[in-house]
Amino acid sequence: MPELPEVETVVRTLAPYLTGRRVISARFTSRFVTPGDRAKLARQVSGRRIESVARRGKFIVIAFDRGGLAVHLGMTGKLLVSGIETVHTYGLFTLDDGVLLYDDPRQFGRIEWGHARVAKLGPEPLDIGLAEFSASLRKRKTQVKPLLLNQAFLAGLGNIYVDEILFAAGIHPLTPAARLSAGRAAKLHQAMVDTLTLAIEHRGSSISDYVDADGNRGNFQMLHRVYGREGEPCAACGAPIKKVVVGSRGTHYCPVCQKR
DNA sequence: CTTAATGTTCCCCA
DNA sequence: TTGGGGAACATTAA
Numbered sequence: 001m002p003e004l005p006e007v008e009t010v011v012r013t014l015a016p017y018l019t020g021r022r023v024i025s026a027r028f029t030s031r032f033v034t035p036g037d038r039a040k041l042a043r044q045v046s047g048r049r050i051e052s053v054a055r056r057g058k059f060i061v062i063a064f065d066r067g068g069l070a071v072h073l074g075m076t077g078k079l080l081v082s083g084i085e086t087v088h089t090y091g092l093f094t095l096d097d098g099v100l101l102y103d104d105p106r107q108f109g110r111i112e113w114g115h116a117r118v119a120k121l122g123p124e125p126l127d128i129g130l131a132e133f134s135a136s137l138r139k140r141k142t143q144v145k146p147l148l149l150n151q152a153f154l155a156g157l158g159n160i161y162v163d164e165i166l167f168a169a170g171i172h173p174l175t176p177a178a179r180l181s182a183g184r185a186a187k188l189h190q191a192m193v194d195t196l197t198l199a200i201e202h203r204g205s206s207i208s209d210y211v212d213a214d215g216n217r218g219n220f221q222m223l224h225r226v227y228g229r230e231g232e233p234c235a236a237c238g239a240p241i242k243k244v245v246v247g248s249r250g251t252h253y254c255p256v257c258q259k260r
Numbered sequence: 261c262t263t264a265a266t267g268t269t270c271c272c273c274a
Numbered sequence: 275t276t277g278g279g280g281a282a283c284a285t286t287a288a
Contacts, residue, residue: 076265105284108284142277158266248279250264
């Protein structure tokens with residue numbers, strides 16, 4: 001569920017509620033979401049004042065007056081400021097005003113003390129300039145789709161947005177990154193900025209699970225042009241959208257607009 | 261019953 | 275060291 005536009009929307013809805021709040025107590029109940037000593041994590045968080053809530057890649061970074069948390073929503077994670085506990089609520093923060101719930105049926109998400117994983121992320125797609133982006137593409141022989149999914153290369157893109165961006169740029173997902181011309185690299189950069197910006201404006205994509213911190217769904221799924229549209233006519237040329245498997249991820253593209 | 265799902269990591273092989 | 279492919283993690287919905 002959560003790629004850059006979804007996590008950005010969660011952060012924007014979360015920050016006004018959390019900034020300045022104090023954590024009274026916390027409880028964690030999943031050995032997957034919170035590996036290691038869960039009671040210790042609850043003690044570390046308790047009593048802390050929340051200074052800021054920010055996004056880095058797909059991580060939600062919560063900074064306290066001392067230390068901080070990195071939250072990754074995995075596939076089905078939700079951070080909710082207005083919600084009720086379910087069987088899949090694996091984190092509960094009691095605040096001086098309200099509660100914050102972490103809900104995650106598949107438990108692929110993580111709540112971790114510190115920023116160890118955040119430090120390993122590549123640049124932000126909305127910050128990297130064209131020159132640096134083109135230069136880094138040129139160094140990589142791998143296929144462009146798996147490369148864009150690599151969080152150490154760029155932080156925040158996932159399966160939906162890579163497919164949408166490659167369609168907008170007219171680039172086949174299996175094209176070797178190093179073989180993209182300067183013109184096509186520029187087109188890819190522009191498609192990345194445009195697609196992510198528009199998706200944030202539409203508050204992200206709600207395919208099945210995703211909701212923001214208030215429990216509201218996003219709308220960008222209405223504007224998907226290839227993701228989840230196998231067999232439907234291409235918006236640009238009318239050819240049926242194809243779906244193949246690349247690196248064990250479903251990959252959607254137009255065989256006419258995105259030639260190898 | 262089988263398959264696939266917005267993600268990441270690890271293992272095996274070339 | 276790089277790159278490709280697949281499995282694993284846990285759950286649910288189609």
